[in-house]
Amino acid sequence: MGISLQAKKRDNFSRATTKQIRREGFIPAVVYGKEKEPQTVSVENIELLKTVRDEGRNAIISLDIENGNSVDVMLHEYQTDPVKGEVIHVDFYVVDMSEEMDVAVTLRLDGDAVGVKDGGILQQPLYELQVRAKPREIPEEIAVDISELAIGDSISVADIPVSDKYELIDDAETTIAVVLPPESETESEEDVDFSAEPELVGAEDEEE
Incomplete structure (x- = not known):
């Protein structure tokens, strides 16, 4: 069974807004997949790291986006701060459960x-x-x-x-x-x- 993770829609991409998102304990993210329109969101830092630690990097995550949509995703890539080592951005890939x-x-x-x-x-x-x-x-x-x-x-x-x-x-x-x-x-x-x-x-x- 996959596990759920809440995600907020993100429409403002200014540097100041992105820094504020991180200060509030969230990580900017992109959700994309085959024949899927990319969506920009943010997820809670602690919850994401806990999910990856407990379930593994290849876990199926049910990403609940605040507009009511829910998509099955996997963590595809992530970027870290070269100095602090903190995760600063993640990419989620929308998976087709019937496709290899x-x-x-x-x-x-x-x-x-x-x-x-x-x-x-x-x-x-x-x-x-x-x-x-x-x-x-x-x-x-x-x-x-x-x-x-x-x-x-x-x-x-x-x-x-x-x-x-x-x-x-x-x-x-x-x-x-x-x-x-x-x-x-x-x-x-x-x-x-x-x-x-x-x-x-x-x-x-x-x-x-």
């Missing part, structure tokens, strides 16, 4: 890899998966069990079990997690280029 859409879903690694217990180093190159699904069937997150990973082993997108509710659209060969061999005494994770051959890295060090 592409979204980013958080990837969670479960378990303790046996390779890490043996001294290996776990790396996670990918933190989100691109998913295609109908809005109601978008998973909150996707968990991948890494407990059987030994040193030198890796898991790619192709290793994730197929779901009948959503489709993964990342490249199947994209690495999700890998357990690397332990570092040597003279190397650190910061200065090693894992894409280069160890012999070449060593040779460069000797020349320097």
